[in-house]
Amino acid sequence: MIIETxxxxxxxxxxxxxxxxxxxxxxKIFKQQIDRVVHFHYVFYKVLYFLVDKVSIDYKKFMISLRKDRIRFHKWFEKDGVINTTTY
Structure with a gap:
């Protein structure tokens, strides 16, 4: 699901x-970047491009593509009650 704020x-x-x-x-993909604004269609394309059968996503490839395009984001992942957070 994609949510816009x-x-x-x-x-x-x-x-x-x-x-x-x-x-x-x-x-969380920040709209205001240091030197650019990320538009909704760009983010939507990035997410859809990496979705496989609209059920799973290749997380590593997706994160690398965001970093490569210099997009700042915050990620948090919870599994079995343990929460891991990272900021890029």
């Missing part, structure tokens, strides 16, 4: 196993 775009997903949430991933 005034300050950023969010990519969010949940993975289920036996109808129970197994893990979640949220990526």
């Amino acid at each position: 005034d300050e950023a775009y969010y990519y969010a997903e949940k993975k289920y196993k036996n109808k129970i949430v197994e893990s979640t991933l949220n990526i």
Whole structure:
């Protein structure tokens, strides 16, 4: 799912196993970059390009592409109750 707010775009997903949430991933992509503005269609394209069968995403390839294009983002991932956070 893609959510747009005034300050950023969010990519969010949940993975289920036996109808129970197994893990979640949220990526906050900031609209105001140091030297550019990221437009909704660009972010939407980036997310859709890396979706596989509209169910899973190649996280590593997606994150590398964001860094390569110098897009600042914050990522948090939760699995089994443990939350990991990173900022790029």
